[in-house]
Amino acid sequence: MRNFIFLSIFIIGPEYKRHATIVLPLFRRSRILNNLDLIIDCTDKLFDQWRSKIDNDPNHIFLNTVDQCQRLILSIFGLIGFDYDLQVLEETNVNNKNELTKALYDFIDTFVITFYMPEFASKIYLKISPRYRHAMIIINKYLNRMIEQEQSKTPEEIAERKRTSLIASLVTSIQQNEISEATKPEDEKKGILFTSPILTRTSSKEPFSFY
Amino acid sequence: MLLFLVAGSETTGTALSWFIYFMSKYPRVQAKIKAELGDNKNNCLTIEQLDSLVYLDCVLEETFRFIPPAAGTVRSLTVDDRLPGSGVQLHKGDEIFIPFHNLSRDKRCWKIDPELFYPERFQGEDRDHHPYGAIPFGGGHRQCIGQDLARFEVKVITARMMQYVTFGDGGPNVNTGGYLQRMTTMPKNVGVTISFDEK
Numbered sequence: 306m307r308n309f310i311f312l313s314i315f316i317i318g319p320e321y322k323r324h325a326t327i328v329l330p331l332f333r334r335s336r337i338l339n340n341l342d343l344i345i346d347c348t349d350k351l352f353d354q355w356r357s358k359i360d361n362d363p364n365h366i367f368l369n370t371v372d373q374c375q376r377l378i379l380s381i382f383g384l385i386g387f388d389y390d391l392q393v394l395e396e397t398n399v400n401n402k403n404e405l406t407k408a409l410y411d412f413i414d415t416f417v418i419t420f421y422m423p424e425f426a427s428k429i430y431l432k433i434s435p436r437y438r439h440a441m442i443i444i445n446k447y448l449n450r451m452i453e454q455e456q457s458k459t460p461e462e463i464a465e466r467k468r469t470s471l472i473a474s475l476v477t478s479i480q481q482n483e484i485s486e487a488t489k490p491e492d493e494k495k496g497i498l499f500t501s502p503i504l505t506r507t508s509s510k511e512p513f514s515f516y
Numbered sequence: 517m518l519l520f521l522v523a524g525s526e527t528t529g530t531a532l533s534w535f536i537y538f539m540s541k542y543p544r545v546q547a548k549i550k551a552e553l554g555d556n557k558n559n560c561l562t563i564e565q566l567d568s569l570v571y572l573d574c575v576l577e578e579t580f581r582f583i584p585p586a587a588g589t590v591r592s593l594t595v596d597d598r599l600p601g602s603g604v605q606l607h608k609g610d611e612i613f614i615p616f617h618n619l620s621r622d623k624r625c626w627k628i629d630p631e632l633f634y635p636e637r638f639q640g641e642d643r644d645h646h647p648y649g650a651i652p653f654g655g656g657h658r659q660c661i662g663q664d665l666a667r668f669e670v671k672v673i674t675a676r677m678m679q680y681v682t683f684g685d686g687g688p689n690v691n692t693g694g695y696l697q698r699m700t701t702m703p704k705n706v707g708v709t710i711s712f713d714e715k
């Protein structure tokens with residue numbers, strides 16, 4: 306079961322402490338409270354969609370609230386965590402599943418299939434699954450955009466924001482020389498390495514992808 | 517980043533979906549939340565107002581207990597151990613799965629029937645429930661790092677919803693609930709009416 310997405314859950318010892326140092330402070334309640342208005346604004350956008358449906362048909366029965374809730378949270382998390390508008394709450398995307406949400410659905414569905422496979426079997430399955438591979442292309446496209454947006458900021462801006470923004474913290478944690486950093490003993494490593502055997506990046510601007 | 521995106525959206529979105537479903541099924545609970553909002557019903561939300569919504573806290577706690585979005589968590593044994601009930605021998609390094617749903621429905625952990633959706637339990641008999649009866653975010657120093665954010669998001673959104681809208685049951689053909697087990701335990705069939713409250 307110690308396979309890809311669970312890497313961050315299963316890591317222990319100095320490796321866990323290194324990751325925790327970067328990520329944990331950003332999720333403290335005091336940092337979260339500032340996002341109240343942002344969450345309310347996104348919720349109000351969802352209300353607008355509901356209103357437009359009800360205006361046409363006051364007795365309309367909503368069958369897609371599960372999808373809408375996922376979208377709402379995804380939108381909020383994109384803004385809070387990555388300072389990026391994923392546009393999954395846009396009016397034009399109400400009836401058609403947004404490209405990213407569909408890709409995330411496909412990613413999760415294929416992941417769940419591999420959940421009970423031995424690690425070698427899950428690796429093979431994911432390598433040959435067109436659904437998974439297509440989903441990862443879409444997801445990586447969005448993650449790349451987020452990183453590029455963050456990297457377009459000045460180093461001073463990023464350094465200022467890394468205390469409150471997840472994406473800024475992750476981007477500043479990228480090592481200049483990952484290979485050199487990877488060869489250090491675990492307790493001397495700093496930041497998050499993206500060239501681990503399981504999580505790999507294919508270029509300096511690409512986010513980590515699996516396998 | 518992908519881990520954060522998936523973990524940060526799917527779990528919380530699922531909890532929110534269950535909240536809407538439960539509101540459509542339990543109008544008494546929905547009315548009580550709206551009553552608690554009282555004079556604040558159509559005003560802006562502040563942190564202080566949110567903190568004052570203790571009944572909403574109970575409803576959300578009950579939502580997380582009744583259907584924990586995550587099926588469970590995994591822990592690695594640091595020493596050999598033996599399960600007291602079954603006598604099963606466990607060894608150092610073994611990975612064990614802790615199912616949240618089983619714990620939250622275990623009658624030994626609750627004074628009020630755990631099969632009931634009853635938020636008031638957290639204000640009364642089950643206020644001091646078994647500490648492991650409801651651990652939807654896991655426990656210990658490796659519990660969910662996004663717990664505070666998830667709880668805050670859900671509370672803000674649900675408070676905002678209860679300020680403005682009322683959810684109704686869409687009927688026995690479409691609002692049947694049921695489980696859809698993906699990475700989280702999602703409601704399978706939710707069909708609700710939504711009406712905006714008179715201001």
